[in-house]
Amino acid sequence: MTLPPLDLQNAEAMQADWTVAATPASGPLSARKLAALTPRPPASHAANTNTFLSEALDHLNFPPAMRRLLLTPQREVAVKLAIRRDSGELATFHAFRVQHDDSRGPFKGGLRYSPEVDLDDVRSLASLMTWKTAVMDIPFGGAKGGICCDPRQLSERELEALTRKLVQALRPVLGAHTDIPAPDMNTGAREMGWFMDEYSKAVGFTPGIVTGKPVHLHGSLGREAATGRGTVFAIRELLQAQGLGGIAGKTFVIQGFGNVGSWAARILHEQGGRVVAVADAYGAVAAEGGLDVPALVQHVTAGESLASFPGGSEVPKERILAVPCDVLIPAAIGGVITEANAGALQCTIVAEAANGPITPDGDQVLRRRGITVLPDIYCNGGGVTVSYFEWSQNLQSYRWTEEEVNARLDRTMTEAFRGIWEVATRERLPLRTAAFVIALQRVAQARANRGFD
Numbered sequence: 262m263t264l265p266p267l268d269l270q271n272a273e274a275m276q277a278d279w280t281v282a283a284t285p286a287s288g289p290l291s292a293r294k295l296a297a298l299t300p301r302p303p304a305s306h307a308a309n310t311n312t313f314l315s316e317a318l319d320h321l322n323f324p325p326a327m328r329r330l331l332l333t334p335q336r337e338v339a340v341k342l343a344i345r346r347d348s349g350e351l352a353t354f355h356a357f358r359v360q361h362d363d364s365r366g367p368f369k370g371g372l373r374y375s376p377e378v379d380l381d382d383v384r385s386l387a388s389l390m391t392w393k394t395a396v397m398d399i400p401f402g403g404a405k406g407g408i409c410c411d412p413r414q415l416s417e418r419e420l421e422a423l424t425r426k427l428v429q430a431l432r433p434v435l436g437a438h439t440d441i442p443a444p445d446m447n448t449g450a451r452e453m454g455w456f457m458d459e460y461s462k463a464v465g466f467t468p469g470i471v472t473g474k475p476v477h478l479h480g481s482l483g484r485e486a487a488t489g490r491g492t493v494f495a496i497r498e499l500l501q502a503q504g505l506g507g508i509a510g511k512t513f514v515i516q517g518f519g520n521v522g523s524w525a526a527r528i529l530h531e532q533g534g535r536v537v538a539v540a541d542a543y544g545a546v547a548a549e550g551g552l553d554v555p556a557l558v559q560h561v562t563a564g565e566s567l568a569s570f571p572g573g574s575e576v577p578k579e580r581i582l583a584v585p586c587d588v589l590i591p592a593a594i595g596g597v598i599t600e601a602n603a604g605a606l607q608c609t610i611v612a613e614a615a616n617g618p619i620t621p622d623g624d625q626v627l628r629r630r631g632i633t634v635l636p637d638i639y640c641n642g643g644g645v646t647v648s649y650f651e652w653s654q655n656l657q658s659y660r661w662t663e664e665e666v667n668a669r670l671d672r673t674m675t676e677a678f679r680g681i682w683e684v685a686t687r688e689r690l691p692l693r694t695a696a697f698v699i700a701l702q703r704v705a706q707a708r709a710n711r712g713f714d
């Protein structure tokens with residue numbers, strides 16, 4: 262394929278450390294043949310991400326050592342956090358920060374609090390951040406972190422203590438020009454406020470150490486809604502590029518009704534989209550004519566379950582992915598669309614608002630079925646884009662209006678889409694592979710330009 266030439270002079274020197282342990286009598290093996298002969302590791306989040314990446318790398322002529330460098334994280338930190346429970350008991354929790362790559366700028370990525378958090382999961386999410394910041398063309402690298410805990414079982418005081426312990430444990434590897442965390446699943450402005458406070462106690466007032474903070478504490482206007490809003494911009498661009506018109510009148514199904522899912526639903530509804538079903542971890546609700554999203558948000562904010570919403574009928578949450586619609590938006594956890602259920606989807610577009618919601622085998626099924634996937638590293642890139650705006654505002658002690666933030670987000674999402682669409686069309690690639698190709702080129706070029714000595 263013909264892609265712009267990449268100046269990898271420095272990287273060529275790295276070829277020297279690529280050695281094949283046992284070269285067969287028939288001659289040296291190419292890296293690709295060697296990979297094919299190497300037993301595949303058991304499927305994991307990180308392996309899934311690397312499967313997608315490898316497909317894009319196969320379109321690029323990178324030296325094997327550069328390939329290896331990009332597939333593996335720069336630094337992995339695992340810590341144990343101990344807090345006193347409200348009962349007086351001592352409790353310990355495992356936490357992680359994986360810093361995948363900082364070739365293009367400081368490490369950047371969210372913090373997730375969930376019982377499913379482990380090193381493999383965080384490693385995969387950190388890698389996705391590297392490619393996300395590159396495809397959005399914002400000056401950051403990629404990282405992710407998390408605490409393995411069930412936040413529903415912890416009081417507010419316990420969560421605050423845990424967050425402060427996390428800052429204390431990670432402080433040596435963090436910094437407003439080194440690694441800047443942000444919200445992810447089960448974290449939000451409240452946790453980011455505690456985070457900033459704990460870091461500032463040690464090093465002086467530093468709002469730029471974390472993004473997604475409360476607005477009155479140097480958070481950016483528009484950050485809370487940014488990932489959902491960015492997802493809507495991404496869908497708008499795709500519909501337009503495919504000649505399918507706009508959001509108005511289209512039908513949407515959303516899995517996940519937290520920060521990302523609920524904001525996407527609100528904005529789609531405002532723009533005349535019909536949100537026909539939504540699910541969260543506990544249940545799902547559907548209405549063929551479209552849910553009254555503002556009323557649903559009010560219902561859930563009052564502490565009621567989705568399924569009890571009087572403006573729709575309850576559906577089993579396991580069936581949400583198969584509800585007929587134009588656009589399906591997974592906005593919850595990873596690995597929900599697999600080889601086993603991808604055949605049951607009844608949509609023409611899947612917009613990956615969540616990170617890693619489709620496994621590589623599931624992705625193959627969707628490709629065969631002609632379902633277009635807006636890949637996570639682009640589709641949910643609105644969150645980190647407005648995090649970049651927040652960080653920029655913090656560094657300048659300045660505040661932008663919400664209109665300005667949203668207009669800049671629109672421009673960034675639109676420009677990134679055009680780049681991906683252009684490569685996908687020219688090279689006949691799925692949007693995901695095209696997005697990875699662009700991101701890989703940007704990161705590899707930056708790494709090569711910085712040198713290796």
Ligand SMILES: NC(=O)C1=CN([C@@H]2O[C@H](COP(=O)(O)OP(=O)(O)OC[C@H]3O[C@@H](n4cnc5c(N)ncnc54)[C@H](O)[C@@H]3O)[C@@H](O)[C@H]2O)C=CC1
Nearest residue numbers: 445446447488517518519520521541542593615616641644
């Ligand atoms: N918050 C942000 O700015 C960004 C978030 N993301 C990704 O978006 C996804 C959602 O994140 P947030 O909305 O921030 O999290 P959140 O914690 O605010 O909401 C998560 C939602 O998913 C639901 N959920 C959990 N397990 C589920 C299951 N098995 N089936 C159906 N629903 C389930 C929860 O009930 C909740 O409604 C995650 O994959 C996250 O990594 C990506 C980019 C930025």
Ligand SMILES: O=C(O)CCC(=O)C(=O)O
Nearest residue numbers: 370371443445644645648
């Ligand atoms: O806002 C950020 O810095 C990162 C958000 C995030 O974790 C993500 O995009 O997955």
